[in-house]
Amino acid sequence: MISFKLRGVTLRVEFSFLVFNALVFLFRDSTLVLAFYTTCALHESGHILALGLTGGRLSSVSFGAAGIRMETVRTGAEPVTSSLFVFLAGPAANILVFTAMKLAGCGGTFPALNLVAAAYNMLPFRSLDGGAVIALFTVGTPHERTAELVLKVMRLLIIVFAALALLEFRVVS
Incomplete structure (x- = not known):
């Protein structure tokens, strides 16, 4: 793992990220690769x-x-609405870009x-935004075990x- 600080933020790059990037570049379509990384950057910027x-x-x-995992400086008891806003902002950024491009008549891979990306990140897995939102409302409650089972x-x-x-898909093609 490579780790360094930039403006007080610790950045870590795991070996698995480098392997994943090597696999992405196997597409050999620079437009697709650029669209993928731009989509990810927009999501994280949100x-x-x-x-x-x-x-x-x-x-x-x-x-x-x-994926990319961000940790924040805890300032005490943060309101649930603030955390919810931060978790949903990534998928919302992707949906806004999709909507704007469709309204402008742009099609193709990028929209x-x-x-x-928005749909994927809302899946109910803990490491994704959807799972984090669910955990926000269930962790520490009497219904936590039931929610985990569901x-x-x-x-x-x-x-x-x-x-x-x-x-x-494989049978059809």
Whole structure:
């Protein structure tokens, strides 16, 4: 892992991130690669902007194969609305870009990637924005175990449907 500080923020780059990037570059389509990284940058910029608007500050950013994880400086008891705003700002940025481009009559890969990024990040996995939002309302409550069980079932169903869709796609092509 490579780790360094930039303006008081610790940046970490894990080996898995470098491997993931090598796989992305196998597409060999510079337009697709640029659209992918721009979509990711817009998503993370949405989080950072919302964090700044709510008075928060970044303490570290970790780049890994599973995505980018940002940690903030805790200022005490933060309102749930502030955390919710920060979690939803990334997908909202992607949806805004998608909507603006569609209204402008632009099609292609870039608007589609933004819509996919928003939908993907709202999946109920803890490491994604959707899972973080659910955890915000369930962790530490009497319903935490029930919520975790429901989320496990949802995640399993998502994986099964994705596998079936992939199988269907392979059969058709």
